[in-house]
Amino acid sequence: MTTQTIAQLFDLTGKGAIVTGAAMGIGQAIASRLAEAGAGVMITDINPEAASQTVEQIMARGGKARAIHADATSADDANKAVEATVESFGRLDILVNNAGIYPFSPILEISEEMWNKVLDINLKGVYSYSQAAAREMVRAGHGGKIVNIASMEGLHPREQLAAYVASKGGMIMLTKAMALELATHNILINAIAPGGVWTPGTEALARQTEASGIPLEGAMDTYMARVPLGRFAEPDDVAKVVLFLASAAADYMTGSVLLVDGGFQLS
Numbered sequence: 001m002t003t004q005t006i007a008q009l010f011d012l013t014g015k016g017a018i019v020t021g022a023a024m025g026i027g028q029a030i031a032s033r034l035a036e037a038g039a040g041v042m043i044t045d046i047n048p049e050a051a052s053q054t055v056e057q058i059m060a061r062g063g064k065a066r067a068i069h070a071d072a073t074s075a076d077d078a079n080k081a082v083e084a085t086v087e088s089f090g091r092l093d094i095l096v097n098n099a100g101i102y103p104f105s106p107i108l109e110i111s112e113e114m115w116n117k118v119l120d121i122n123l124k125g126v127y128s129y130s131q132a133a134a135r136e137m138v139r140a141g142h143g144g145k146i147v148n149i150a151s152m153e154g155l156h157p158r159e160q161l162a163a164y165v166a167s168k169g170g171m172i173m174l175t176k177a178m179a180l181e182l183a184t185h186n187i188l189i190n191a192i193a194p195g196g197v198w199t200p201g202t203e204a205l206a207r208q209t210e211a212s213g214i215p216l217e218g219a220m221d222t223y224m225a226r227v228p229l230g231r232f233a234e235p236d237d238v239a240k241v242v243l244f245l246a247s248a249a250a251d252y253m254t255g256s257v258l259l260v261d262g263g264f265q266l267s
């Protein structure tokens, strides 16, 4: 019988974490929550200005954070991010694969370039960063937690998102394959499948939709009619579940996929 208190379960003091694509949106909220719980957080992103602002915000609240320019598509950058995390915070315990893109296009019009870009960031990046992080966790011998930000569209397809659907479906199976293989090293790997979250990315998409002549209100109403909780998620709705999976409260979970979709799959 464990004697850890609830506060101890969620205390990440002394832990080192990487959050990819954490300069804004869901990644930013995840980095903030992990830092609030005491972890030192390495923010990896390709937008250095926004990444610095996120670091400043976290530090202003007393958290520990640093940023490194690291592309999710680069295995070299993954290794650099791991090295920088160990150098800055002493160790690497948590990786959150969050960086991702979701361009809309009918299947008949997806270019090879777009296909490759989506798969490179959303799927290959998860392999590169997870492998680099897991190698360090195995070397250090202390295990760790990897949380992959998938999507409800990785479980159920949606029109105009074939490359994204394929990438997130692949991410979910990669989560399970890695969880199976790395369990003996006490590296626990789980995925979260969010529904619609209001972020700079979805806001930009909404603006594009409007600009292409499709009335935004109608599209939003159609989506919202299928969300029993009646609202978009906020980035923090996802971040709180990441905190749970990264914490000792989830020490017997690996290979799971948690839906954070406001009940969308029920409708």
Ligand SMILES: NC(=O)c1ccc[n+]([C@@H]2O[C@H](COP(=O)([O-])OP(=O)(O)OC[C@H]3O[C@@H](n4cnc5c(N)ncnc54)[C@H](O)[C@@H]3O)[C@@H](O)[C@H]2O)c1
Binding pocket: 020, 021, 022, 023, 024, 025, 026, 027, 044, 045, 046, 047, 050, 070, 071, 072, 073, 098, 099, 100, 101, 102, 121, 149, 150, 151, 152, 193, 194, 195, 196, 197, 198, 199, 200, 201, 202
């Ligand atoms: N917003 C949603 O509705 C939603 C729903 C389900 C899943 N998701 C997933 O959540 C994740 C974050 O989505 P978001 O809406 O917060 O996105 P966002 O566009 O608001 O922010 C994405 C961040 O990732 C960074 N980024 C983009 N390409 C990168 C690259 N190659 N390397 C490193 N960083 C890169 C951007 O600079 C930005 O800081 C994505 O994986 C997305 O698929 C989002």
